[in-house]
Amino acid sequence: MTETLLQTLQALYRENDEMLRHTYHRSLSFQDGLFDRWERAKRLGFGDNTSIYNSAQVFGEVSVGACSFIGAFTILDGGYAPVRIGAYVSIAAGVHVYSHDTVLWSLSGGEAPKRVGAVTIEDRCYVGSQSVIACGVHIASCSVVAANSFVNRNVPSRTIVGGSPAIPIGRVEGEGSNIRMVFD
Numbered sequence: 001m002t003e004t005l006l007q008t009l010q011a012l013y014r015e016n017d018e019m020l021r022h023t024y025h026r027s028l029s030f031q032d033g034l035f036d037r038w039e040r041a042k043r044l045g046f047g048d049n050t051s052i053y054n055s056a057q058v059f060g061e062v063s064v065g066a067c068s069f070i071g072a073f074t075i076l077d078g079g080y081a082p083v084r085i086g087a088y089v090s091i092a093a094g095v096h097v098y099s100h101d102t103v104l105w106s107l108s109g110g111e112a113p114k115r116v117g118a119v120t121i122e123d124r125c126y127v128g129s130q131s132v133i134a135c136g137v138h139i140a141s142c143s144v145v146a147a148n149s150f151v152n153r154n155v156p157s158r159t160i161v162g163g164s165p166a167i168p169i170g171r172v173e174g175e176g177s178n179i180r181m182v183f184d
Helices: 002-024 030-034 037-043 103-107
Strands: 057-064 075-085 096-098 119-121 159-163 166-173 180-183
Touching: 002 030, 096 119
Parallel strands: 057 075, 075 096, 075 119
Antiparallel strands: 159 166, 166 180
């Protein structure tokens, strides 16, 4: 029975992968290619027209607004405090958003408590791939986090941050189709 199930799943994967490559020019992991991202977002109570890859992990209290994108292999950890993500937000692949950390707890041999804090990412923000958003951070509207950044401080509206730890490296100017990024 196990071998039959394995063969069935392998055949399903090959068929689905072929369709995805032919139709969309992409090859995805089995779970991300098989399950509907928009349906999952709906089941999680996220906003209309929002999608979340099946490989993304969601813990605890997480809310996401309309027309947002949660990429593959992300972690949204609202297990200790809420994580709130607005509308028209792109969370790229591999981003981790944490509502807690245990650094001081580990360093103190368990004597210091873990840090806990809600995370808010307001409307119209972009968080680049492989970035980490620390607990307690508030990213204001229309801001950009560059890829591979560690954000451990609040980000003002219309600010571009990057690095580890992230620092301001530019600003967002304009509106609508005239919006642009200006780097320092």
